[in-house]
Every structure is written in C-alpha cells, then in structure tokens.
Amino acid sequence: MTPEILASQIESQNFDYYLKQMMDKVPDDIDKRQGSIIYDALAPAAMLMANQSLTMGMLIREAYIKTADNEFLDYRAVEHGTSRQQATFAEVKAKFLDSKGNPIGNVEIGDRFASLGDDPIFYKVKSINDDLTGILEAEEVGVRSNSYLGQILPVTPNDELSWSEIIEVIVPARDAETDDHLRERLLASDSWIAYGGNISDYLDMLSKISTVGGAQVYPVWNGGGTVKLVIIDNDLRAASTELLTQVKNEIDPPDSPGLGYGLAPIDHMVTVVAPEEVTIDVSVDIQVDVQSDIEVVKPKIIEAINDYFLLKRQSWHNLNKLTGRGYSLVIYRSQILGEVMKVDGVVDSSVPLLNSAEEDISMIFNNQLSQLPVVGEVVING
Structure with a gap:
C-alpha cells in the first residue's frame, strides 16, 4: 500500500461514513431520521471526525517526498542537506x-x-x-x-x-524552483557522497550558486590537482565573462589559486569556462492538411524545434546514466521529425536536415572542448 492509497482510504471516511457507523449502534426502535434527537446529537461528531480524516490524509501525504508539497517539501529538503532554489x-x-x-x-x-x-x-x-x-x-x-x-x-x-x-x-535570473523539480532532485539516485572535492562535491557547490543554470565537471583535465568547470547560465546558454568571473571568485579566487580560500579544496586548481555554442540549422519539407494555412503552421513548427533544443540543453549537464561518468548529447533528426509531426495541421514531413546534412549531430565533450547546441536558421518548405 502506498501513502497515496492510504491517504485516499482515510479521506474516504467522510461524514456519511462516520454517521452510519454510529447510527448502526443505535437500536432500531429509536427514531434515527434526520431531525431526530439522536441524529442531531451524532451529526456534529460525525462532521468533526470527517474533518479529522481529511487532516490525517494530508499529514500522510506531507510526510513523504513523493507526495509532499510547498513548505512541507521544503522541510524534507532541509533534512536531505539541500533547499529549494530561490528566484534570483x-x-x-x-x-x-x-x-x-x-x-x-x-x-x-x-x-x-x-x-x-x-x-x-x-x-x-x-x-x-x-x-x-x-x-x-x-x-x-x-x-x-x-x-x-x-x-x-x-x-x-x-x-x-x-x-x-x-x-x-x-x-540571467531564474524563477523559484518548482515542487516537481525539487522533488526530482531529492529522489534522484546518487551513489556518491559529495565530499572532499569529488565530482559530486563540485556539482553540489555549483548547485548552490544561484546564477549557474548547469555545469559539467572535468577532473584532472590538465594534470594532477586540476579541475575544469564548464557552466551555463539560467537561460541555459553559454555563461558570460562576468558570470565566469563571479563563479571563479567563489570556487577558487584567481589571486590565490589552489590555496583553499574559495569553495574548492586546497591544492585544487580550478578553471571555469563556458561551453562552445554549436549553431545547428534545421531544414524540413512538410505537408499540411487542406484546412490549415502553412504560414500559420510554420511558427508552431519553429516553436516545437526550439523547445526540443531547450530540452536537450536542460539535460546537457547530466552524467551518463549507464556509467555515471562523462557526458553525452546527440541532436537526433528522428526526434526533431517527431516534434514536427506533433504540430497541428502537419500531415507529413521529411526527415529534417541538420546543417544541410543527413546526419545526426553529436556534441563533443572532452578535456579540451564542451559543446552546447543552439538553434540556428530554421527553413520550412511546403
């Protein structure tokens, strides 16, 4: 039985439920109709117990991360050593x-x-x-x-x-973290403890800097004791020079590198850079139904393609799910095709071309280069 099912069962014990339970204990030769003395005596108690059922159901939901919300979820976050990311x-x-x-x-x-x-x-x-x-x-x-x-x-x-x-x-600023996003962070499986300058430690440091929208960590990228942090802003675009300077000062101040005056452990030489934005042009041939105007459909397709790239940038900083190490991101033509076909009015579409080629585009992630995909020119023919 899940907390949600248990809470629902308790909440189902409403006014009618409790009144019936009590009325069943009253002898049948006593008037139990609405307005009778016994009914008027028991009804307030049944109402009170029904309200208590609602309260108990709420308490069960708010006791677990999967079902808690608002300030109750905030308290659960504190118990896990984190907190809701505030608007900036x-x-x-x-x-x-x-x-x-x-x-x-x-x-x-x-x-x-x-x-x-x-x-x-x-x-x-x-x-x-x-x-x-x-x-x-x-x-x-x-x-x-x-x-x-x-x-x-x-x-x-x-x-x-x-x-x-x-x-x-x-x-760029960000809005306050939603319940769903905070819940996802709290429930995310993490087999490594953030400690002593490991990758989880750096990711934890950066998650507490409100101006950072995502980050990749490259340990020992230029020899022992070196760490490279690649960061994006809250708009999920390459960080500006000012943002890079701000994060560098918090993690490992440039006037005292490796001395531990920032968040980084002593002897860690930290480099903070922005990813290289890779502009990807998209071209696609479509067919719309007879009741649709292609000039009305085109903006919807462009919006769908932009949303696809945004979704990819949201997962840009995720570690490989299979190994828990390294990063991987591919812009798939088939996935863009799927987004185009979801647009109302589109009945058929070619497989899109990316930068005029019939190939998916894989981002490069290594010690020297980290790439971030952004939409370039979108050409829609139909």
Missing part, C-alpha cells in the same frame, strides 16, 4: 550617453532606471565599468527581466544623460 535577480549591462552620443561618467552606484512599457522593470546600478558602461541589477526576481533589451529611462535625475539602453543580459 537578473544582471544587465547598460550604456549611458550624452546628447552627442558620448559615454557619460556621472552615473553612480545606486541610481535607478526603468524599462519602457505599462509594467516597467526597475533596475539599480550595481557597478560602473572602465568603459563607463554599467552593471545593473533588476529589482524584481524571476525570468521576466531576462527578455528585456533596449531603452531604459532614468528614475534618478541626471541632467547629462540623453540616452540609456540595456545592451546585454550578462547574468
């Missing part, structure tokens, strides 16, 4: 220009800006770079800030400023 703030790079298009130098740390639109995103200046661009942090958590590039308006008055613009999202 996006960091962006912006330029500030005067009326002649020249950078200005009077923007200060703490100055506030806002995006355009009916529901603006507010930013605060975090630092100023040598080229007078600034690093701004969104004042709201979550992924909404990841998608805005363009003009921003000053909230803090600045007489010299004529134009300000976000030109790059350097550290």
